[in-house]
Every structure is written in structure tokens, then in C-alpha cells.
Amino acid sequence: xxxxxxxxxxxxxxxxxxxxxxxxxxxxxxxxxxxxxxxxxxxxxxxxxxxxxxxxxxxxxxxxxxxxxxxxxxxxxxxxxxxxxxxxxxxxxxxxxxxxxxxxxxxxxxxxxxxxxxxxxxxxxxxxxxxxxxxxxxxxxxxxxxxxxxxxxxxxxxxxxxxxxxxxxxxxxxxxxxxxxxxxxxxxxxxxxxxxxxxxxxxxxxxxxxxxxxxxxxxxxxxxxxxxxxxxxxxxxxxxxxxxxxxxxxxxxxxxxxxxxxxxxxxxxxxxxxxxxxxxxxxxxxxxxxxxxxxxxxxxxxxxxxxxxxxxxxxxxxxxxxxxxxxxxxxxxxx
Numbered sequence: 001x002x003x004x005x006x007x008x009x010x011x012x013x014x015x016x017x018x019x020x021x022x023x024x025x026x027x028x029x030x031x032x033x034x035x036x037x038x039x040x041x042x043x044x045x046x047x048x049x050x051x052x053x054x055x056x057x058x059x060x061x062x063x064x065x066x067x068x069x070x071x072x073x074x075x076x077x078x079x080x081x082x083x084x085x086x087x088x089x090x091x092x093x094x095x096x097x098x099x100x101x102x103x104x105x106x107x108x109x110x111x112x113x114x115x116x117x118x119x120x121x122x123x124x125x126x127x128x129x130x131x132x133x134x135x136x137x138x139x140x141x142x143x144x145x146x147x148x149x150x151x152x153x154x155x156x157x158x159x160x161x162x163x164x165x166x167x168x169x170x171x172x173x174x175x176x177x178x179x180x181x182x183x184x185x186x187x188x189x190x191x192x193x194x195x196x197x198x199x200x201x202x203x204x205x206x207x208x209x210x211x212x213x214x215x216x217x218x219x220x221x222x223x224x225x226x227x228x229x230x231x232x233x234x235x236x237x238x239x240x241x242x243x244x245x246x247x248x249x250x251x252x253x254x255x256x257x258x259x260x261x262x263x264x265x266x267x268x269x270x271x272x273x274x275x276x277x278x279x280x281x282x283x284x285x286x287x288x289x290x291x292x293x294x295x296x297x298x299x300x301x302x303x304x305x306x307x308x309x310x311x312x313x314x315x316x317x318x319x320x321x322x323x324x325x326x327x328x329x330x331x332x333x334x335x
Contacts, residue, residue: 001025003070004061004062004070004093005070006058006085011300012073013043016029018305022330024308027065029055030057030058032056035054068094070094070096071308072088072097076196089123092125094308096128096130096305096307096311097130098129098131098300098303101199103199104199105129107206108202120318126311128319134199139200143207143208146283157258158277159262159278161261161296162267162296165231175235175242178238201249204249205257213251214249218246224268228241243262244262306329310327
């Protein structure tokens with residue numbers, strides 16, 4: 001399968017490495033100025049050459065490159081995502097993106113979702129948003145667990161994630177800040193929290209036949225109590241080491257769905273809790289599932305890459321992960 005990689009930041013490089021390992025042929029790479037001319041083999045292993053160099057000329061790539069799909073890993077906002085993938089769709093290419101807002105855009109962006117779906121069907125291609133959250137951890141995984149219940153009253157998913165590997169080159173301002181500066185940055189839109197909870201809440205609600213009346217968001221910074229040293233960040237006591245973001249989907253003023261994420265750098269279990277996910281389903285029966293060990297960047301990229309064959313084979317249009325069959329991990333190539 002021939003793939004164009006769109007975006008060669010941290011996730012894009014990880015996607016290239018994973019696709020090469022699994023036998024995909026990465027035939028082109030579209031990236032920004034910083035990586036222009038770099039052979040993508042460098043992302044697989046330093047010194048390796050695959051004969052494909054990063055370019056920022058998306059128009060030429062789409063006009064001149066024969067491929068089966070585009071693996072997209074650049075931005076989150078749906079409007080910006082569509083500006084980038086619209087030419088891909090119109091070039092007859094299937095698209096899998098890790099954008100959180102693309103995972104289930106219909107309730108939040110109905111007009112844009114309709115346009116994307118119509119455009120994809122017109123050109124006979126499939127578009128999918130797939131990652132860890134949304135796309136698995138806060139939606140597909142709990143829905144799979146909930147399939148063992150005869151009645152669902154409430155679902156709560158809380159996760160603690162290690163964000164230590166987020167590069168300073170991405171301009172991340174969530175770590176090592178004074179709490180007041182952090183709060184001001186969030187209010188001004190300069191410091192992002194987690195994206196995708198509204199989309200994930202609506203995805204789960206739709207699958208359960210529920211109609212959410214309101215989504216309530218709340219967040220708070222995480223303040224380090226002890227010195228935290230890591231490969232990218234040193235955080236002093238009293239500085240921000242991350243944040244906790246909680247979103248609740250309400251029906252009749254009751255929180256029927258609760259999604260939470262604590263994203264921290266250099267986590268300290270005594271302060272932050274154990275890295276992993278806790279799923280609590282209240283119903284008949286009540287089920288609690290604890291998941292540990294997953295790595296967010298690796299999981300995000302693995303979800304997208306493992307979905308590529310299913311997307312290429314799927315019906316045209318804008319789909320969600322609920323529309324696809326189960327996607328087990330693709331085997332590594334042999335030899």
C-alpha cells in the first residue's frame with residue numbers, strides 16, 4: 001500500500017517509522033520548513049535512506065504521486081484540517097487523520113461534516129479521524145466494555161497520561177509555568193488543554209441512543225509539589241506540571257458521561273496517580289476496567305496506521321471508528 005505522509009512533526013515521524021516497519025511504502029512526505037529536504041529514512045533510523053525527501057509543495061505531491069491514502073498528522077481544528085485534506089480528497093486519496101475534531105464532527109460542526117462527507121463520496125474516497133482520544137480510549141474502548149451490559153446508567157473514564165516527551169519545539173507552555181500565568185494563557189487561548197472531549201462524548205452518546213442536552217467543561221492546573229526532572233523538562237515545586245481536564249455530558253442535569261484527563265510531565269505517582277485509564281460503568285452489571293501501560297503518542301499513531309487498510313476498503317464518505325470493523329495491529333514485515 002502506497003501512503004503519503006502529511007505532517008512530519010513528532011507524530012508524523014512516528015507514523016513513518018511505524019508504516020515502514022509494517023511494510024507500507026511511504027511515497028511522499030509533506031512537511032514544514034524545518035524538515036525540508038530531509039530523507040524520511042532519518043525518521044526510521046539515523047543514517048538510513050529511503051529516497052523520499054520532505055517537501056512543502058503539497059500541490060505537486062498530490063498531482064504527481066500515485067498513492068492509496070494519506071496519513072495526516074498536523075493540526076487539530078477541523079477547519080484547518082479540512083483546508084489541508086480537501087485537496088487530498090479531490091485528488092482521489094483516502095485520508096486517515098489523528099485530528100481529534102475529525103473523529104466525530106457531526107454534532108459540533110454539522111455543516112462542515114456534511115460538506116466533507118459529500119466531497120468524499122463525490123470523489124469515491126473515505127475520510128476517518130482516528131487516535132487514542134477520541135478514537136479509542138474514551139469512546140471505542142468503553143463502548144466495547146459496555147457491550148457486556150444489559151443496561152447503562154452512567155459511564156466515567158479518567159486517565160492519567162505521561163506527557164514528558166512533548167517537545168519544546170512545539171511551543172508547549174503547559175509545563176514549568178506560574179499558576180497565574182498558566183490560567184491567563186488558557187483564558188487567552190495560548191495554552192491548549194485537551195481537544196476532542198465534546199466529539200468523544202457525542203460519539204458515545206450516539207452509540208448508546210442518548211441525546212446530550214449540555215456539555216460542561218472544567219479544568220485546573222496541576223502544581224508540582226516536588227522537583228521533577230526529565231529529558232525535556234525540569235519543573236520546580238510550585239510550577240505547573242500539567243493540567244486536569246474534565247468534560248461531562250448531561251441529560252436532565254445528570255452527568256451521564258464523564259471524561260477526564262490528567263496530562264503531566266515527569267509524573268510522580270504519589271502526586272498524580274498511576275499512569276493509565278480507569279473505566280467505570282454503572283448499569284447492569286456494573287463494570288470497572290483498569291488499563292495501564294499505554295503510551296499516548298504511540299497509541300495515537302498505531303490507531304491511525306492500523307486503520308489504513310480498513311479505510312481503503314470502506315465505503316466512500318466521512319466515517320467514524322464506529323463504522324469500521326475491529327482493527328487489530330498490523331504485523332511487522334518479515335525479512
